[in-house]
Amino acid sequence: MLGPTLETDRLILRPPVLDDLDAWAEMMADEETARYIGGVMKRPVVFRALATMVGHWQLLGYGMFSVIEKESGRWIGRLGPWNPEGWPAPEVGWSLSRAFWGKGYASEGARAAMEWAFEHLGWEDMIHCVHPDNHNSINLAKRMGSTYRGTATLPAPFEFEVVSYGQTRAAWRARR
16 A cells, blocks of 8 residues: 555545556546546546556655545545646645535545645645536535635646635644
C-alpha cells in the first residue's frame, strides 16, 4: 500500500489499487458522471488514469484516495489531494459514481481528505478545481468553507477552464 487508510463513519479512503479498475471504468463510462471530469473514457484510458494516480502517490507521497463504502465494500469513487505538474495549485478534488450522489459521501470524504492534507501533508492552502457548470461541486466547495478564487485553465490533457474555490489552513482550523 502506497499510503495511509483514512476512515470516516461510512467510508474507507485508501490509495488506489488495480482491483479498483472495473468500478472506475464503469464510473468513467457513464456520460453524466464523466462530463465534468474530462468526459467519457474507454477502459484502456481509465487504466492509464489509475496508473497516474498510483504514480502520483509513488512520486509525491500522496494522491487521490479510492473511496470505499463501508457497508457494501464497493468502490464508489475517488477523491483527495492532487497536485500534478502544471496544476493551478494543490487541490483536494472529488468524483463519485452517480449511484452514490446525494448521500453526503462527497462531503464526508472531502472533509477527511482536506483535514489530512492540512494536518499531515502540511499544506497551507488548497483549492478545488470545478467545471463552471458543475453546480453541485461548487456548492460542495462552499459547504467545505472554500471561497471563490477565480478561473484557471487545467494543463494537458484536460485543457479546459475551471473555477477555483479554496481556503487556507488557518481558515479550515477556524471552522473546525
